Amino acid sequence: MTRLGRRAVLAGLAAAALPRPALPRPALAQGARGRVVVVGGGFGGATAARVLHRAGLAVTLVEPAETYWACPFSNEVIAGLRPMSAQAFGYDALRASGVTLARTSAEAIDGAARRVRLADGTALDYDRLILSPGIALRFDALPGYDAAAAEVMPHAWKAGAQTELLARQLAALPEGGTVVLSVPGNPYRCPPGPYERASLIAHYLKTRKPRAKLIVLDAKDTFSKQKLFQQAWAALYPGILDYVPLAAGGQVTSVDATAMTVATDFETYKADLACIIPPQRAAPIASAAGVADRSGWCPIDPVTFESRLVPGIHVVGDAAIAGAMPKSAFAANAQGKVCAEAVIDLLAGRAPEAPKLINTCYSLVAPGYGISVAGVYHPANGVLADVEGAGGTSPVDAPETVRRQEAVYAEDWYRTITAAVFG
Amino acid sequence: MRASLLLVLLATTPAAASPPGASSCSGCHGAPGGAVPSLAGHSADDIAASLAAFRSGARPATVMNRIAKGFSDDESQAIAAWIAGGGQ
Numbered sequence: 232m233t234r235l236g237r238r239a240v241l242a243g244l245a246a247a248a249l250p251r252p253a254l255p256r257p258a259l260a261q262g263a264r265g266r267v268v269v270v271g272g273g274f275g276g277a278t279a280a281r282v283l284h285r286a287g288l289a290v291t292l293v294e295p296a297e298t299y300w301a302c303p304f305s306n307e308v309i310a311g312l313r314p315m316s317a318q319a320f321g322y323d324a325l326r327a328s329g330v331t332l333a334r335t336s337a338e339a340i341d342g343a344a345r346r347v348r349l350a351d352g353t354a355l356d357y358d359r360l361i362l363s364p365g366i367a368l369r370f371d372a373l374p375g376y377d378a379a380a381a382e383v384m385p386h387a388w389k390a391g392a393q394t395e396l397l398a399r400q401l402a403a404l405p406e407g408g409t410v411v412l413s414v415p416g417n418p419y420r421c422p423p424g425p426y427e428r429a430s431l432i433a434h435y436l437k438t439r440k441p442r443a444k445l446i447v448l449d450a451k452d453t454f455s456k457q458k459l460f461q462q463a464w465a466a467l468y469p470g471i472l473d474y475v476p477l478a479a480g481g482q483v484t485s486v487d488a489t490a491m492t493v494a495t496d497f498e499t500y501k502a503d504l505a506c507i508i509p510p511q512r513a514a515p516i517a518s519a520a521g522v523a524d525r526s527g528w529c530p531i532d533p534v535t536f537e538s539r540l541v542p543g544i545h546v547v548g549d550a551a552i553a554g555a556m557p558k559s560a561f562a563a564n565a566q567g568k569v570c571a572e573a574v575i576d577l578l579a580g581r582a583p584e585a586p587k588l589i590n591t592c593y594s595l596v597a598p599g600y601g602i603s604v605a606g607v608y609h610p611a612n613g614v615l616a617d618v619e620g621a622g623g624t625s626p627v628d629a630p631e632t633v634r635r636q637e638a639v640y641a642e643d644w645y646r647t648i649t650a651a652v653f654g
Numbered sequence: 655m656r657a658s659l660l661l662v663l664l665a666t667t668p669a670a671a672s673p674p675g676a677s678s679c680s681g682c683h684g685a686p687g688g689a690v691p692s693l694a695g696h697s698a699d700d701i702a703a704s705l706a707a708f709r710s711g712a713r714p715a716t717v718m719n720r721i722a723k724g725f726s727d728d729e730s731q732a733i734a735a736w737i738a739g740g741g742q
Contacts, residue, residue, distance in 0.1 A: 325741045561681050568677035576671060584671055587724065589678035591717055605717045607724025608677065621724030624715065637716055640682075647684030651742075 262579035263288060265358030268347055270337045270516060272299060275548030276363030277325060278567030279574075286575050291355055294345065295336040297321060299653065300390035302421065303560050304645050309387060310431035311439075312598060318390055320653035337478045340520035356537065359574045361536075362522065362529075363548040363567065365389075366420050366558075369527075372510040373486060382490035384505040385550045387428075388420060399608045400504045401435060407442040408503035413483040416450040418528065420549045420558045423455040423604065425508055427594040430460065432506075433468040434597050446500060447474045450482040455557070456594060456604050456624050461473035462483040463596040483507070503591045508591045513550035520544060522596035528552045533610035534585050535577065536570040545570050554615035556608050562590045564648055585610050587618070593641030601637030672741050673732035675725055680742045693737050701734035 265288070269280045280292040289311030307313035326332050335351040340360065347355045368386055370377040387397040404410065410432060414425040429447045436443045445468075454460075460505070464472050475481035480497035486507055486517045493500045493507070512527025522529045523540040529546040530539040533554065547570045550565035556562045565588045573583040582648045591605045606622035608615045625637060671677075679693065686692040693701060705712035708722035709730070725733065 412699050565678040566680050569671075572671040572677065585674065586671070587675035587678075587729070589680060589681065589721055589724070591674060591721070603717055605720045607721060609674070618724040621720060621722075623720050633716060640716060643689040647688060647690065648681055650684060651680055 249254065260354070262581075263575045265289075265578040266356060267291075267359050267361065267578075268293060268355050268357040269361045269363065270347065271363035271365060271514075271548070272296070272322060272325075272332075272338075273363060273365055273548060273563065274648070274652055275563035275570075276303075276361065276565040277322075278564045279328050279361045279363065279547065279571040280325065281328070281652070282568050282571035283574065284328065286571075288575065288578070289331075290565075291331045291333050292322075292325070293333045293349065293355070294322065294334065295334060297334070300394070301560070301645075302388075303648075304348070304389045304642075305390040305394045306388070306428045306431045307595065308394050309401060309428065310435040311402060311499065312431065315395055315398075318378075318394070320649055322653070324654055336613050338519075340516065340544065340554045342521060342544055345543055350504075358578060360544045361570055361574065362520065362538075362544055362546045362550065363563065363569075364516045364550050366387075366424060366511045366549045367514045369512055370509045373483065373507070375486040375488065376507055376509050380486060381507070382492075383488040383491075384486060384507045386508050387506060388424075388508050388511070397506055401432065404436075404440055404443060405503050405633060406440055408440065408444075409501065410436070410445045410504045410506070411500050411502040412445065412447045413486075413493060413505070413507045413509075414447065414449040414454075414481075415508055416482075417509045418558065419508070421592075422557050422559075423592060423594045425449075426454060426456065427596070428506070428597040429472060429474075430463065430594070431504050433464070433472040435648070436471050437468060443471075445472045446482045447472065448495060448500070449474070449476050449482050452476045452478050455592075456602055458627050459602040459624055460594075460596060462627060463600065463602070464482050467597055467600075495529075513546075517546065517550050522546055524552075526552070528608055530597045533615040535573040535583055535612065536566060537573075540649065544576060554608070555606065555617045556588065557591050557592065557606075558650065559590055561592060561644075562588070565589055566651060588615070593637060593642070593644060595638060595641060599638045601639070601641045602634065603637050603640075616654060673736050674729060676733040676736045676741060679733070679737060689723055692736035696738060698731070698734040703732045705730040705734065 267290045269276045270293045274369045283290040301318045335349045338350050339348040385393045385397040387393040513523045517523040530552050536545045547566040549558040569586045576583040588608045593603045602625045604624045607618040657733050700706045705722045708718040
């Protein structure tokens with residue numbers, strides 16, 4: 232019998248013999264025994280913890296924060312289009328569902344002893360660990376840009392206080408002021424995010440500070456959804472948004488937070504407001520666990536997301552080197568599910584099947600004007616590769632109705648995914 | 655008879671995992687009432703037919719035509735059966 236045939240028969244029998252919700256879940260963890268620890272309660276980690284718990288496994292989620300501030304849509308907060316409260320999520324529902332939460336941070340991971348040492352002095356032993364730690368901003372990569380400078384020139388690349396700081400600075404921008412936005416080279420969290428931010432800041436300037444300007448300094452020449460963004464910029468923000476790619480001298484080489492200047496090899500820009508998105512790497516716990524390589528990111532097996540460097544530790548989300556998959560909330564959520572299922576299989580002594588994963592990312596270039604990029608990924612030659620012929624961006628020649636529809640879908644996606652992860 | 659056959663099938667079902675690609679769907683498709691259609695309550699045939707129509711372009715879409723092209727007919731049917739069976 233083919234796999235599909237067996238599944239179809241099974242589904243048919245299930246429908247006939249049992250109330251539907253009773254069947255698949257308890258069967259999931261069949262034969263799986265073991266302790267799983269998940270480190271990091273974002274889109275990847277909280278998702279993985281949910282799937283593992285639903286399958287009947289003992290899982291502890293290590294997350295020190297009581298509130299999770301979501302990055303998707305935080306560019307709208309910066310542009311004054313959305314309250315910060317719309318980005319806040321808690322862990323009460325996860326806790327109520329039965330997931331054990333350790334409200335502390337992981338300080339060290341001993342991959343040989345399979346033990347996590349926690350900041351509260353306790354330790355957790357594991358059979359499998361899922362690490363979803365997110366990113367760290369590199370304060371050693373751009374001369375002049377350190378943690379103190381970030382309080383003057385916000386990155387706002389981790390949602391929370393930084394988002395609110397940038398929103399306040401934008402609201403206080405003098406008439407006719409200059410905003411400088413610095414965009415790093417690849418890889419970094421949320422590839423289209425800087426360009427959505429540029430768009431929505433430009434929208435804010437156009438509607439609230441019409442004599443002000445935005446200069447976008449980019450360390451690269453090509454970027455996600457580029458044609459769509461540039462088409463929208465030409466239509467909506469001429470004379471407001473000035474985009475300077477690498478080839479035109481856009482790479483920022485240093486900043487001075489006291490003088491409020493941003494320098495490239497060719498020019499020094501005086502800013503009234505500077506948003507500096509610096510280079511990034513996996514959060515420090517990844518290096519402490521030995522799962523980050525010299526790039527600062529974590530190489531993984533594309534079927535199980537198990538670290539290439541330390542057995543028993545799986546890495547999902549922005550910290551992972553996931554091949555063609557972007558560092559996005561959607562991707563982290565999809566990876567959290569696939570990784571959790573692989574961990575269940577491994578704990579049951581089964582070989583996980585090669586997965587496929589989807590990513591869909593929406594960006595707003597103005598209120599009611601959405602664009603998207605989608606992709607389907609599978610393991611090929613040891614990495615997660617694009618499935619040929621699938622994916623791509625919204626059509627460049629799409630009518631206004633499609634842009635409006637994608638803006639609605641973007642909002643709906645956010646509502647759905649945050650409910651699935653935190654609700 | 656039917657129940658015992660079910661147990662045998664369950665015991666020999668090899669993978670814990672959902673079919674390739676299936677678990678990603680709930681990233682967008684959630685509870686009924688949103689702008690993105692919920693998949694709850696749809697039959698496997700309906701879902702598989704929609705995926706086939708998205709793949710061929712017969713059914714217009716924003717992102718689903720781009721996504722459906724990443725799956726074969728067999729894969730689409732496996733996904734449809736899993737979702738119709740309550741997978742998420």
